[in-house]
Amino acid sequence: GAVVSQHPSRVICKSGTSVKIECRSLDFQATTMFWYRQFPKQSLMLMATSNEGSKATYEQGVEKDKFLINHASLTLSTLTVTSAHPEDSSFYICSARQFGNEQFFGPGTRLTVL
Amino acid sequence: DAKTTQPNSMESNEEEPVHLPCNHSTISGTDYIHWYRQLPSQGPEYVIHGLTSNVNNRMASLAIAEDRKSSTLILHRATLRDAAVYYCILRDVTTDKLIFGTGTRLQVFP
Numbered sequence: 037g038a039v040v041s042q043h044p045s046r047v048i049c050k051s052g053t054s055v056k057i058e059c060r061s062l063d064f065q066a067t068t069m070f071w072y073r074q075f076p077k078q079s080l081m082l083m084a085t086s087n088e089g090s091k092a093t094y095e096q097g098v099e100k101d102k103f104l105i106n107h108a109s110l111t112l113s114t115l116t117v118t119s120a121h122p123e124d125s126s127f128y129i130c131s132a133r134q135f136g137n138e139q140f141f142g143p144g145t146r147l148t149v150l
Numbered sequence: 151d152a153k154t155t156q157p158n159s160m161e162s163n164e165e166e167p168v169h170l171p172c173n174h175s176t177i178s179g180t181d182y183i184h185w186y187r188q189l190p191s192q193g194p195e196y197v198i199h200g201l202t203s204n205v206n207n208r209m210a211s212l213a214i215a216e217d218r219k220s221s222t223l224i225l226h227r228a229t230l231r232d233a234a235v236y237y238c239i240l241r242d243v244t245t246d247k248l249i250f251g252t253g254t255r256l257q258v259f260p
Contacts, residue, residue: 040193068246079237080194080250129193131248139248141186141193 038064040132042142049120050150057115057145059130065110066132070139071103074127086113120149154238159255162228170223170254172238177218182241184248185212185223187234194237194250197223233258 039062049055059069068087072080084105086092092105104116113132117124125148131139155173162168174183182201186194198205198212200221205212211224225232237253 042193070248072250079252080188082247082249085245085247127191131193133246138196138199139246140196144191144193146191 038062038132038134038137038140040066040130040140040142042128042130042145044145045143046146046148048148048150051121052119054116054118055120055147057117057128057130057147059113059115059132059142061111061132061134061140064132064134064137066113066134067110068133069107069113070131070133071105071113071115072129072131074129074144080129083115117147120147122149125149153249154240154251156236156238156251156254158252159257161257161259162225164230164258164260165227168225168228168232168256168258170225170236170238170256171220172222173220174238174240175219177240178242180243182243183212183214183218183221184239184241185210185236186239186248187232187236188253189234195234197236199241228256228258230258230260232256 041060043058071083074080083098084092084094086105086107088107094100107113129144131141133139184199185197188194200212213222235253239248
């Protein structure tokens with residue numbers, strides 16, 4: 037299947053700082069990318085849908101000003117967690133989809149906010 | 151969003167077939183049935199998907215009930231590497247969203 041990468045794989049930051057997570061589709065152009073969050077022993081929760089060149093669509097209850105999403109090219113989407121707090125500590129996973137094809141998931145980024 | 155119901159956990163012995171059930175009684179005519187699996191601290195891995203007909207690939211088979219209200223993922227010979235959480239998901243073709251349920255944790259014993 038297609039390859040999706042995420043960077044960094046894990047990050048530890050202080051409370052109040054912002055953290056940027058990158059999601060790249062390595063061997064295909066992704067018209068749509070999705071961002072998920074997963075807390076320990078829970079399922080994945082969809083946060084937002086990101087389409088190249090347009091604003092992201094956020095799921096109900098997800099703060100768009102806190103989780104900034106940019107999909108500037110067909111191979112890159114970024115998620116910035118602004119003013120992170122300990123409750124934002126989670127496993128963040130992106131997926132990428134080429135039009136008409138399957139979604140492929142990245143390996144995830146573990147964020148720990150101290 | 152259409153929902154799915156799966157058993158919380160299942161067990162299997164190595165080399166034996168595994169049948170993972172999924173109920174989706176509120177499925178709509180345009181929903182695709184997708185299966186993904188997730189190992190600890192990894193992103194989900196695509197397994198298989200289908201719409202109406204049964205599907206086979208190198209990883210698994212998907213059996214879809216005639217009324218599409220349930221489906222079964224079949225692993226023909228379980229290996230230790232198949233131990234994971236298996237998610238049955240309905241994909242709305244209009245939004246393309248994958249809404250994950252709680253999944254089935256599959257344990258495989260040697």
